[in-house]
Amino acid sequence: MRIQLVLPLSLLLLFTTACAEPQQASEIDEVQPMLTDQMLGQLVMLGFRGMEIDSVSAEIKEQIANGKIGNIILFDYDLGLKQRRRNIASAEQVQLLLSDLQAIAPDYLLTAIDQEGGKVTRLKSAYGFPNLPSAQIIG
Numbered sequence: 458m459r460i461q462l463v464l465p466l467s468l469l470l471l472f473t474t475a476c477a478e479p480q481q482a483s484e485i486d487e488v489q490p491m492l493t494d495q496m497l498g499q500l501v502m503l504g505f506r507g508m509e510i511d512s513v514s515a516e517i518k519e520q521i522a523n524g525k526i527g528n529i530i531l532f533d534y535d536l537g538l539k540q541r542r543r544n545i546a547s548a549e550q551v552q553l554l555l556s557d558l559q560a561i562a563p564d565y566l567l568t569a570i571d572q573e574g575g576k577v578t579r580l581k582s583a584y585g586f587p588n589l590p591s592a593q594i595i596g
Contacts, residue, residue, distance in 0.1 A: 495524050495564070502528035502569060506535060508546055510557035521562050528567040529558065533579045545570075548585045 503526050507513035520526045531551065535543035545551055559566050570579045574591025582588050 495527075498524040499527035499564070499567075501526050502530055502567075504530045504532060506538075506543055507554070508542060508544060508550060509554055510561075513558070518558075518561060521558060521566065524563045527562075527564060528569065530569040530571070531579065532571070533581065533584070545579060545584055 498520075503517065503520075505513055505517050510518070517526065521529075531544040531554075533543060533545040534541055544554065555566075555568055571577055572579050572589070574589060574593065578589075580586035580589065
């Protein structure tokens with residue numbers, strides 16, 4: 458009985474896909490660059506300097522808005538400048554920064570924070586974040 462049902466459905470699917478009109482080459486050429494830029498943008502993760510949207514460089518905001526950057530990572534310490542307060546000052550400040558960046562992004566903006574616990578803790582209780590167990594304890 459299953460074969461009797463599957464065979465007609467398979468033939469119907471084959472028939473409908475075979476009868477579909479192929480896309481014109483110009484349509485494919487128009488869609489392909491857009492998809493490629495968006496897909497590549499989802500592979501790029503960028504760290505940046507700035508505590509609020511106005512302090513983030515115009516170039517980075519433009520790349521986020523154009524979908525060329527689809528992922529960001531936040532840090533509390535700026536290794537290059539050897540100073541604290543790169544992206545994280547408080548829970549409220551991080552929430553505002555992320556919502557402002559998300560508002561300019563065409564798609565969901567994935568955010569990462571290196572938060573292993575122990576020596577590697579970016580969301581510190583000193584910034585107003587709750588104490589979270591380390592990765593070792595969770596694992």
